[in-house]
Amino acid sequence: MKKKCIALYSGGLDSILAVKLMQEQSVDVVAVYFCTPFFGADVLFDPEKHGEYHWKTYGIRITPYDFTEDIIDAVSGPEHGFGKHLNPCIDCKIRMLKRARLMLEETDASFVVTGEVLGQRPMSQRRDAMNLIEKKSGLKDILLRPLCAKHLPPSLPERSNIIDRGQLLDAAGRGRKTQIELALKYGIEPSTIPNPAGGCLLTDEQISRKIRSTFERFRPGKPARADIELDTAGRKFMLDENTVLVISRSEDENRFLASQVWPGNVFLKIADVPGPLGIIRGALSEENLRRAAALCLRYGKGRGTDGRMAVYGPDPQAMTATIDAPVAKEDFCKRFQIDLNK
Numbered sequence: 001m002k003k004k005c006i007a008l009y010s011g012g013l014d015s016i017l018a019v020k021l022m023q024e025q026s027v028d029v030v031a032v033y034f035c036t037p038f039f040g041a042d043v044l045f046d047p048e049k050h051g052e053y054h055w056k057t058y059g060i061r062i063t064p065y066d067f068t069e070d071i072i073d074a075v076s077g078p079e080h081g082f083g084k085h086l087n088p089c090i091d092c093k094i095r096m097l098k099r100a101r102l103m104l105e106e107t108d109a110s111f112v113v114t115g116e117v118l119g120q121r122p123m124s125q126r127r128d129a130m131n132l133i134e135k136k137s138g139l140k141d142i143l144l145r146p147l148c149a150k151h152l153p154p155s156l157p158e159r160s161n162i163i164d165r166g167q168l169l170d171a172a173g174r175g176r177k178t179q180i181e182l183a184l185k186y187g188i189e190p191s192t193i194p195n196p197a198g199g200c201l202l203t204d205e206q207i208s209r210k211i212r213s214t215f216e217r218f219r220p221g222k223p224a225r226a227d228i229e230l231d232t233a234g235r236k237f238m239l240d241e242n243t244v245l246v247i248s249r250s251e252d253e254n255r256f257l258a259s260q261v262w263p264g265n266v267f268l269k270i271a272d273v274p275g276p277l278g279i280i281r282g283a284l285s286e287e288n289l290r291r292a293a294a295l296c297l298r299y300g301k302g303r304g305t306d307g308r309m310a311v312y313g314p315d316p317q318a319m320t321a322t323i324d325a326p327v328a329k330e331d332f333c334k335r336f337q338i339d340l341n342k
């Protein structure tokens with residue numbers, strides 16, 4: 001065995017500590033940051049900025065990995081079901097670890113490390129689920145969970161004396177005391193210790209509802225990346241059964257939507273006034289364009305004023321076509337807004 005591993009890295013405290021525990025034992029760690037529109041999206045958006053942050057703040061070089069197609073597959077039909085919302089945690093973990101297994105050969109590493117803690121998460125970190133994940137990922141015996149290793153049988157790297165088991169931990173449950181103490185011992189600034197909330201949008205009740213309706217609309221097929229990206233920001237409307245309109249609610253969302261240049265997306269905004277950017281995806285009929293223009297006008301600075309025009313086009317830098325933007329009443333807007341309570 002080589003003193004080199006792949007680590008599943010999420011930027012959360014547990015994964016940071018799992019890497020630090022390995023670095024402390026002089027293990028060469030490839031920290032793979034799995035990213036999708038639902039988690040790690042910021043890293044995909046600006047890998048350099050985030051790479052620098054993790055290096056300067058935690059001394060960890062990250063390797064971003066675009067995991068979007070895997071997570072679309074997992075959400076489409078998880079073999080092991082969903083957690084409380086649309087989070088297929090067991091399938092997600094198995095798929096990440098399978099990817100990591102493939103990377104072992106590419107990187108000449110010998111084992112895989114995660115920041116999992118026994119009993120911390122109800123779905124994927126129960127003992128039986130952890131055993132299942134290890135088996136199904138094909139990593140039996142070469143999966144090391146350094147934060148809770150002392151609750152688990154010694155893995156091959158420990159038995160081969162590549163890793164000193166004595167320096168591994170016995171963390172369990174949801175408490176973070178052990179982890180915070182260790183973070184401080186490693187000199188991590190308290191203000192840079194990540195919050196416990198995981199940040200996976202699939203565990204968010206409201207966003208899960210939007211995403212679920214998108215997956216249902218595409219059954220028996222699957223949505224494309226461009227479809228699910230539109231569920232992660234903005235106000236969402238259905239202009240007809242298959243046509244989505246998303247309107248930004250802030251400058252940040254404007255920037256995010258402007259980055260969504262995919263085939264099939266059409267950008268729209270009210271001409272000559274600052275205001276939200278919209279994306280239409282689906283049937284580009286005159287009726288849908290007019291509806292979208294009315295909704296964009298409703299949520300922008302020109303709200304309630306007659307005689308406005310909307311501009312639209314396949315790229316936010318090339319919105320050259322125009323259409324009238326009628327003034328819309330509240331009832332009209334409500335008709336198209338998706339109901340997040342069901």
Ligand code: SF4
Pocket residue numbers: 039087088089090092093124198200202203
């Ligand atoms: S919370 Fe999200 S990222 Fe984490 S295992 Fe579950 S689905 Fe995957």
